[in-house]
Every structure is written in C-alpha cells, then in structure tokens.
Amino acid sequence: MEYDPTLLLQVEDVHKSFPGVNALSGMRLDLRHGEVLGLVGENGAGKSTLMKLLTGIYIHQEGEFFLDGEPLRVRTPLDAEKRGLSIIHQELNLVSHLTVAENIWLGREPRSGGVFTKPREQIARTRDLLERLEMDLDPKALVANLTVAKQQMVEIAKALSFDAKVLIMDEPTSALNETEVAQLHTLIRRFVTPETGVVYITHRMPELKSITDRITVIRDGKYITTTDTATSTLDEIISHMVGRAIDTSAKPVNVRDDREVILSVRNLTTKSALHEVSFDLHKGEVLGFAGLMGAGRTETARAIIGADPHVSAEITLRGTTVTISNPAQAARMGIGYLSEDRKKYGLMLNLDVAHNVTISSIQDKFTTGPFEKKSAIRQAAQDAVELLKVKTPSMTQQVKFLSGGNQQKAIIGRWLVKDCDVLIFDEPTRGIDVGAKEEIYQLLNHLAEQGKSIIMISSELPEILRMAHRVVVMSDGYVTGTLQADEATQESIMALATTRLSEKELP
Ligand SMILES: Nc1ncnc2c1ncn2[C@@H]1O[C@H](COP(=O)(O)OP(=O)(O)OP(=O)(O)O)[C@@H](O)[C@H]1O
Numbered sequence: 119m120e121y122d123p124t125l126l127l128q129v130e131d132v133h134k135s136f137p138g139v140n141a142l143s144g145m146r147l148d149l150r151h152g153e154v155l156g157l158v159g160e161n162g163a164g165k166s167t168l169m170k171l172l173t174g175i176y177i178h179q180e181g182e183f184f185l186d187g188e189p190l191r192v193r194t195p196l197d198a199e200k201r202g203l204s205i206i207h208q209e210l211n212l213v214s215h216l217t218v219a220e221n222i223w224l225g226r227e228p229r230s231g232g233v234f235t236k237p238r239e240q241i242a243r244t245r246d247l248l249e250r251l252e253m254d255l256d257p258k259a260l261v262a263n264l265t266v267a268k269q270q271m272v273e274i275a276k277a278l279s280f281d282a283k284v285l286i287m288d289e290p291t292s293a294l295n296e297t298e299v300a301q302l303h304t305l306i307r308r309f310v311t312p313e314t315g316v317v318y319i320t321h322r323m324p325e326l327k328s329i330t331d332r333i334t335v336i337r338d339g340k341y342i343t344t345t346d347t348a349t350s351t352l353d354e355i356i357s358h359m360v361g362r363a364i365d366t367s368a369k370p371v372n373v374r375d376d377r378e379v380i381l382s383v384r385n386l387t388t389k390s391a392l393h394e395v396s397f398d399l400h401k402g403e404v405l406g407f408a409g410l411m412g413a414g415r416t417e418t419a420r421a422i423i424g425a426d427p428h429v430s431a432e433i434t435l436r437g438t439t440v441t442i443s444n445p446a447q448a449a450r451m452g453i454g455y456l457s458e459d460r461k462k463y464g465l466m467l468n469l470d471v472a473h474n475v476t477i478s479s480i481q482d483k484f485t486t487g488p489f490e491k492k493s494a495i496r497q498a499a500q501d502a503v504e505l506l507k508v509k510t511p512s513m514t515q516q517v518k519f520l521s522g523g524n525q526q527k528a529i530i531g532r533w534l535v536k537d538c539d540v541l542i543f544d545e546p547t548r549g550i551d552v553g554a555k556e557e558i559y560q561l562l563n564h565l566a567e568q569g570k571s572i573i574m575i576s577s578e579l580p581e582i583l584r585m586a587h588r589v590v591v592m593s594d595g596y597v598t599g600t601l602q603a604d605e606a607t608q609e610s611i612m613a614l615a616t617t618r619l620s621e622k623e624l625p
C-alpha cells in the first residue's frame with residue numbers, strides 16, 4: 119500500500135462482515151490534514167462500523183489504516199485514544215449512574231500517588247473544560263437525569279478533553295437544535311489545525327455545507343465518491359447517497375382548520391418545567407411542537423401521558439375529561455408516545471426485531487389466553503419492516519445489532535402496529551437518512567389522512583415546516599404562540615422560541 123504524505127488518515131480496502139450482513143467491502147477513505155470530512159450514506163450503509171473499526175471497538179478482517187504515514191493497528195479503544203483518535207459515538211456511551219465529571223474522566227481520573235482518586239480536582243478540571251467549551255452543564259449532575267441533548271454535550275466535551283489528532287463525530291448533532299449546532303461548529307473550527315482533522319457523520323444535510331471541506335459518500339458498505347463541498351450541491355450528494363433524487367421542498371398537505379378537536383389540553387402545569395400549557399389537537403392534523411432545548415416540549419408530552427406527574431391540568435379526549443396516570447393507560451386510551459430517548463424508554467436492545475415492533479400490542483392483538491401468537495407477531499413485524507424498509511437480516515435479529523437509524527425505524531413500526539388515534543412522536547426522524555425521512559413523512563401524512571392525529575415534536579425546523587399543519591412554539595415552559603402552516607417560517611418560529619414570558623412577567 120502506498121502512503122500519501124498529505125493525508126492524516128488513510129483507509130484502504132477494508133472489509134468487515136457480521137453474520138448475515140456484509141457491512142463493509144473494499145471501503146476506503148482519505149482524511150487530509152486540517153480538514154473536516156463529511157461522511158454520509160443511508161441507514162445501514164456502514165458509517166458507524168467503519169468508525170468502530172478505526173477506534174478499536176471492532177477488529178477488521180482485511181484492509182489497512184494509516185495515521186500520519188504510520189500503520190495504525192488499534193485493538194482496543196484505549197489503543198485508539200493513545201494514538202490520538204477520539205470518537206463521539208452515535209449511540210451515546212455514557213454511564214448513567216455516574217456524574218458528568220465522572221463520565222468525562224472515566225479511566226483517566228486524577229489520582230494522588232497513582233492510587234486515590236481526587237474528586238475535587240476532577241470537578242475543578244471539568245468546570246475548566248466546560249467553561250472553555252462554553253457548555254452549560256453541571257459537573258456534578260447525574261447523567262441519568264440529563265436530556266438526550268445534554269448527554270450529547272457530555273459526549274462532545276469528553277471527546278474534546280483528549281489531546282486528539284483525529285476527532286470522529288458520529289451524528290454529534292442528532293439531538294441538538296440549530297443554536298447548539300452552531301456552537302458545536304464553532305468548537306470544531308477551533309479544534310482544526312494543520313495537525314488535526316475531523317470525520318463528521320450526519321443525516322442533516324444542510325450541516326454538511328456549513329462545516330465540511332469535503333464529503334465522502336458510501337452506499338451498501340462500498341465507497342462511492344468524494345467531492346469538494348464548495349463545488350457540489352446537496353442534491354448531488356443526496357442522489358449519490360440514495361441513488362435517486364429527492365424533493366426536499368415539499369410542504370404540508372391537506373391542511374384544514376375545521377376539524378373536530380380530539381385532544382384538548384388546558385393549563386397543564388408541572389412543579390418546575392411547565393406553566394399553563396394549553397393547546398388543541400384536531401382529528402387528522404399534524405401539530406408541530408417547536409422550541410429550543412429545555413423549552414418543555416418533551417415534558418409536555420410526558421405529563422400528558424402520565425409518565426411524569428403534573429400539578430394541574432384539564433385534559434379532554436374525544437370530548438370527555440380524562441385522568442391519565444401512566445403511559446400504559448394512555449396507550450389503552452389510544453394515545454401512543456414515541457420517546458426522544460429510544461434507548462431509555464423505547465427499545466429493548468436484547469429482544470429481537472419482531473418483539474420490539476409488536477410489544478405494545480402483544481396483549482390486545484397477539485395473545486390467545488396465556489399464549490403468544492407467534493406467527494401473527496412475525497407477520498406484523500414483517501409488514502412493518504417492509505413498510506419502513508428496516509435493514510435487518512431477519513425478524514429474530516436482536517435490535518442492538520441494527521444501525522442507529524434502523525433502530526429508530528423499528529420503534530416507529532411499533533406505533534404503526536399499535537394503531538393509536540393520537541400519536542405523539544418526539545423527534546421521530548432522529549438519525550434517519552434523507553431518503554427514509556421523506557418516506558416517513560409520507561407515511562405520517564397518510565396516517566393523518568386516515569384520521570389519526572399526530573403531534574410531532576422536532577428540533578429540526580425544516581421538518582416542522584415540511585409537515586406541520588399548525589405549529590405550537592414553546593419557550594421556557596410556556597406556549598409562546600401557535601402558528602398556522604402559512605405563517606410558519608424559520609424566522610417566525612425562532613422569534614417565538616426565544617421569547618421569554620417568564621422574564622416579561624417580572625416587574
Ligand atoms: N454488531 C453487529 N452485529 C451484526 N450486524 C451489525 C453489527 N453492527 C452493525 N451491523 C450491521 O452492519 C450494517 C452497517 O451498520 P452501521 O451501523 O455501520 O450503519 P450506519 O451507516 O452507521 O447507519 P445509520 O445511519 O443508521 O447509523 C447494518 O446492516 C447493521 O445492521
């Protein structure tokens with residue numbers, strides 16, 4: 119293999135397969151000194167697998183890696199760290215019962231005499247680091263209590279705390295909103311010097327334009343092409359990715375404001391997060407929920423379905439006042455909630471695809487007496503997998519072996535099988551590739567046409583603008599406004615999202 123001295127990282131002819139899956143074949147990739155290289159491809163294309171090979175999580179079967187001209191042989195994540203490779207994992211890799219500081223320095227704790235850990239020094243170092251990165255995080259907070267977005271921040275802080283040469287970011291922004299993405303991009307620009315480089319994986323196409331220098335496209339485990347960002351259009355990149363053109367300018371369909379109210383929420387207040395949240399959801403409507411991190415959108419959803427307690431609220435479902443005390447009861451009443459945190463509240467990683475897709479419907483659809491109807495379960499799962507194009511070798515594959523985006527599709531499938539009247543989708547397309555996103559949008563439109571009512575919480579404004587018949591905007595625990603589809607723009611939403619009602623009310 120020829121080594122090219124202008125390259126920081128070189129990957130040549132790498133192969134990797136898993137039982138039933140050829141994840142990578144003949145894969146290559148070049149990272150130049152001082153550049154941010156975008157790496158894109160559909161769900162299951164092999165992006166994360168390649169990054170896991172580079173950082174010693176998997177061992178490759180064939181192929182070569184070079185770092186700064188030297189052969190790179192990493193057998194463990196520790197080897198990778200020592201060679202200056204730092205990674206932000208797509209599936210956040212934090213230990214939930216430890217604090218922010220403990221997670222950042224795990225395995226590298228400051229010690230006196232090499233033995234006793236020094237918690238105070240660790241906290242102080244964490245404060246310094248977070249201050250330097252301008253991140254609003256409490257070093258002593260337990261990771262279990264953080265939102266997904268904050269957890270993502272911790273991962274980013276951790277990766278930047280190493281003295282890294284190559285920073286690998288596997289969808290670092292999937293849980294972040296536009297402001298936070300801009301902050302991260304500033305950090306990346308500060309990180310890049312002529313000695314370092316970044317591999318940046320994302321499904322949010324516009325980000326590629328703002329942060330990358332070049333973009334490498336892979337498909338089905340194979341290298342397709344690398345282009346200069348400045349001279350290529352997103353449409354070109356997307357068509358390399360999915361092998362066809364996708365219309366990204368579509369608008370909400372079938373918007374009407376004369377439909378009956380199916381779910382009405384009045385004055386929903388919780389102890390700390392929410393203040394008198396009120397809104398109506400109509401039959402056959404897609405109601406968008408927009409806002410910045412911490413605005414209270416997830417809290418609203420969780421309080422409605424009884425996952426978290428509320429202080430007061432009047433909730434009316436199909437005209438009847440209801441009290442919902444837990445998510446299972448909500449589901450029985452026909453309200454399904456897809457959580458933003460698929461690992462904590464959704465997926466059962468060790469169960470197979472069939473059970474993950476059917477689990478919420480097992481009792482009402484897939485049992486006779488004490489017995490599971492095995493073939494019905496498999497058939498329902500098979501249908502959902504085909505509809506959503508989940509990439510899996512079989513219905514009996516454990517969900518933890520699916521790629522990130524395909525795990526997300528599996529959980530969407532669960533709510534399709536459950537057949538609820540009201541669907542609350544919290545960041546439904548997180549980690550899903552552009553082509554599949556468009557398919558999911560069409561599916562949601564189809565559900566709305568059939569009379570289902572959908573609440574779509576999303577941090578991606580283009581997604582809200584693409585889908586929502588009306589947009590409820592929240593800020594700081596308040597609803598700051600509701601916009602009709604034709605009033606909703608990036609600007610009008612952001613203006614409401616940054617309105618602080620709580621401060622206005624102060625004398
Ligand atoms: N540990 C594993 N065991 C079995 N199959 C695996 C394993 N890890 C990955 N795969 C399979 O390898 C293929 C590539 O997966 P990978 O996670 O690299 O995709 P990706 O490009 O990162 O996708 P996404 O955009 O959804 O994150 C997929 O078909 C996936 O199911």
Ligand SMILES: [Mg+2]
Pocket residue numbers: 165166167208288521522523
């Ligand atoms: Mg991945």
